[in-house]
Amino acid sequence: MTATDVRLADEGSANTDLVRSEDALKARARQKAGGFKPKALIPILYIIFLLLPIYWLVNMSFKTNQEILSGATLIPNDPTLRNYQVIFNDPSWYMGYVDSLIYVLMNMVISVAVALPAAYAFSRYKFLGDKHLFFWLLTNRMAPPAVFALPFFQLYSAFGLIDTHIAVALAHCLFNVPLAVWILEGFMSGVPKEIDETAYIDGYSFPKFFFKIFTPLIASGIGVAAFFCFMFSWVELLLARTLTVTDAKPISAIMTRTVSASGLDWGVLAAAGALTIIPGAIVIWFVRNYIAKGFALGRV
Amino acid sequence: MEKTWNNKAWFFVTPVLVLVAISAVIPLMTVVNYAFQDTFGNNAFFWAGTSWFEEVLTSERFHSALVRNLIFSGIILAIEVPLGILVALAMPRKGFWVPVCLVLMALPLLIPWNVVGTIWQVFARTDIGLLGATVSGLGIDYNYVQNPLDAWITVVVMDVWHWTSLVVLLCYAGLVSIPDAYYQAAKIDGASRWAVFRYIQLPKMGRVLLIAVLLRFMDSFMIYTEPFVVTGGGPGNSTTFLSIDLVKLAIGQFNLGEAAAMSLIYFLIILTLSYVFYTVMTNVGVEKPQKGGDA
Numbered sequence: 018m019t020a021t022d023v024r025l026a027d028e029g030s031a032n033t034d035l036v037r038s039e040d041a042l043k044a045r046a047r048q049k050a051g052g053f054k055p056k057a058l059i060p061i062l063y064i065i066f067l068l069l070p071i072y073w074l075v076n077m078s079f080k081t082n083q084e085i086l087s088g089a090t091l092i093p094n095d096p097t098l099r100n101y102q103v104i105f106n107d108p109s110w111y112m113g114y115v116d117s118l119i120y121v122l123m124n125m126v127i128s129v130a131v132a133l134p135a136a137y138a139f140s141r142y143k144f145l146g147d148k149h150l151f152f153w154l155l156t157n158r159m160a161p162p163a164v165f166a167l168p169f170f171q172l173y174s175a176f177g178l179i180d181t182h183i184a185v186a187l188a189h190c191l192f193n194v195p196l197a198v199w200i201l202e203g204f205m206s207g208v209p210k211e212i213d214e215t216a217y218i219d220g221y222s223f224p225k226f227f228f229k230i231f232t233p234l235i236a237s238g239i240g241v242a243a244f245f246c247f248m249f250s251w252v253e254l255l256l257a258r259t260l261t262v263t264d265a266k267p268i269s270a271i272m273t274r275t276v277s278a279s280g281l282d283w284g285v286l287a288a289a290g291a292l293t294i295i296p297g298a299i300v301i302w303f304v305r306n307y308i309a310k311g312f313a314l315g316r317v
Numbered sequence: 318m319e320k321t322w323n324n325k326a327w328f329f330v331t332p333v334l335v336l337v338a339i340s341a342v343i344p345l346m347t348v349v350n351y352a353f354q355d356t357f358g359n360n361a362f363f364w365a366g367t368s369w370f371e372e373v374l375t376s377e378r379f380h381s382a383l384v385r386n387l388i389f390s391g392i393i394l395a396i397e398v399p400l401g402i403l404v405a406l407a408m409p410r411k412g413f414w415v416p417v418c419l420v421l422m423a424l425p426l427l428i429p430w431n432v433v434g435t436i437w438q439v440f441a442r443t444d445i446g447l448l449g450a451t452v453s454g455l456g457i458d459y460n461y462v463q464n465p466l467d468a469w470i471t472v473v474v475m476d477v478w479h480w481t482s483l484v485v486l487l488c489y490a491g492l493v494s495i496p497d498a499y500y501q502a503a504k505i506d507g508a509s510r511w512a513v514f515r516y517i518q519l520p521k522m523g524r525v526l527l528i529a530v531l532l533r534f535m536d537s538f539m540i541y542t543e544p545f546v547v548t549g550g551g552p553g554n555s556t557t558f559l560s561i562d563l564v565k566l567a568i569g570q571f572n573l574g575e576a577a578a579m580s581l582i583y584f585l586i587i588l589t590l591s592y593v594f595y596t597v598m599t600n601v602g603v604e605k606p607q608k609g610g611d612a
Contacts, residue, residue: 168344297427
C-alpha cells in the first residue's frame with residue numbers, strides 16, 4: 018500500500034465517519050423530538066410565571082367581593098357572573114370598551130393609510146432629506162407621552178376636540194404612524210424592485226400597480242402594521258385619559274376611576290381588566306409569526 | 318436594494334409629514350414656548366431666558382428622578398436580557414409547541430398598561446393577592462405600599478413580567494434564522510455547548526439583541542402608567558421616575574415653565590438615544606440581503 022492509498026483510505030473512513038455522525042445527529046434529534054427534555058422546564062416555568070398573575074385576575078373576576086376580601090383562595094368557592102353582569106348592564110362601563118375600540122380603529126385606519134405611500138417612498142426612492150425624515154419619525158416613536166400630555170390637551174382644547182374619539186386617534190398617531198411606516202418599509206424592502214419595473218413595462222399605471230399588484234404582495238405586512246397600531250393604541254392610557262372627559266373615555270381610564278372611588282369593587286375591577294385582555298389575545302394568533310418583527314419596527 | 322433618486326417621492330411622504338407635524342411639532346413648539354417664558358397668570362407671559370433650564374438642571378428633584386430612572390433601567394436590562402436569552406435558547410425550534418409558546422409569551426405585551434398595573438397591584442397585596450399572601454405567609458415582612466424596597470421589587474418584577482417576552486421573541490427570531498449546517502459543523506468540530514453559544518448563537522443574535530436592549534432601555538426610560546398605578550410614585554418619592562415626576566410637575570402643580578424645560582431636557586436625552594438606535598436599526602436593514610434576503 019502506497020502512501021497515497023493510505024491517505025485515500027483515511028479520507029474514506031473520515032467520510033464514513035462524517036456520514037455516521039450525521040446519522041447520529043439525526044437520530045438524536047429524532048429522539049429529542051419525542052422524549053421529554055429537562056431543557057423544556059425553562060419555558061414552562063417562564064410561562065407559568067407569566068400566566069399566574071393573569072390567572073389571579075380572572076380568578077378574582079368570578080368571585081364575590083366577600084370571598085375576595087376574606088383571603089386568597091385558588092379557585093372561586095362560589096363562582097359568580099355578577100361582576101360581568103355589572104359591566105354589561107351599565108352603559109358607563111361597557112361604553113368604555115366601545116369608545117376604546119372606536120378610537121383604536123380610527124387610529125389604525127389613519128396610521129396605515131398615510132404610512133403606506135410613505136413607506137413605499139422610503140423603500141424605493143432616495144430623495145432630499147430621506148434619512149433625516151426617517152430618523153425624525155423614529156424620534157416620535159421614542160418620545161415619552163408624558164412630554165406631550167399637556168401640550169396635546171391645550172392644542173385639542175383650542176380646536177374644541179377634547180373628549181372626542183378623533184382627538185385620541187390623532188394623538189396616538191404620534192407613535193403609531195412612525196411605527197407603521199417602519200414596519201411597512203421593512204416588508205416592502207423584501208419585495209424585489211423588478212416587480213415594479215415589470216409592471217411599468219406591462220403598461221400598468223402607478224395606482225393600478227400599487228393596488229392590484231403591490232398591495233397583495235405586502236398584505237401580511239399591512240396586517241402586521243395594522244395589528245401593532247391596534248395594539249399600541251389599545252394599551253396606551255396617559256394620552257387617552259388626558260384628552261377625554263366622559264364621552265370618549267377609554268375603558269382603562271374608567272377602571273382607574275373605580276380604583277380611586279370609595280368602596281372598591283374588586284370583583285368588577287378584575288372583570289373589567291380580564292375583558293381588556295381578550296382583544297389582544299384574539300388577534301395575536303394571526304400575527305404569531307411576525308410578533309418579533311413588529312416589535313422590532315420591521316427590522317428582524 | 319438599489320434605490321433611485323427621485324424627489325417626487327416627497328409627494329408620498331407628505332401625508333405622514335402633515336399628520337406627524339400636527340401631532341408632534343406643534344405640541345413641541347408649545348413646550349418650547351413655555352420653557353423660555355414665565356407668567357404671573359392672566360395669560361401674560363414674559364421672556365425668562367434659560368432660567369427654567371438652570372432651575373431644572375440644578376434641582377435635587379430632577380437629579381434624583383433621573384438617577385432613579387437610570388438605576389431602574391439598569392436593573393431591568395440586567396435581569397430581562399439574560400433571562401430572555403435563556404428562555405429563547407430553551408424554546409423548541411419546531412413543532413406544535415412553537416406557536417403555543419409564542420402566543421402565551423406575547424400575552425403580557427398586549428395587556429393595557431394600566432391593567433398590568435392593576436394586575437400587579439392586586440397580585441402583590443398581602444390581604445387579597447396570591448403573591449403578597451404567599452410571601453407574607455412565608456414570614457417575610459412585605460408591604461409595597463409602605464416599604465420603598467418592597468415597592469421597588471414589585472415594580473421591577475412587574476416590568477420583568479411585562480417585557481421579558483419582548484427580549485425572548487426577538488432573540489428567538491434571531492436563533493431560528495441560524496441554518497442547521499452551522500450546528501452540524503460545530504458538532505463535527507466537537508464544540509462544547511458554551512462554544513456553540515459563544516461563537517454561533519451569540520454573534521447571530523447580536524443585532525437582534527442590540528435592538529432588544531435599546532428598545533427595553535428606551536421604553537423603561539419613559540415608563541409611566543404601570544408604576545403609577547401600582548405605587549403612585551411612592552412610598553414618598555421612591556418610585557417616582559422621570560415621566561411620573563414630569564406629569565406631577567405639569568398637571569399636578571401646574572408649574573408649566575419648569576415642566577416644559579424638563580420636557581426638553583428629557584427629550585434631548587431620548588433624541589441622543591434614538592440616534593444610537595437609528596444607526597443600529599438601519600445597519601440591520603443593510604445587512605439583510607447578505608443573509609440571503611429572508612424577509
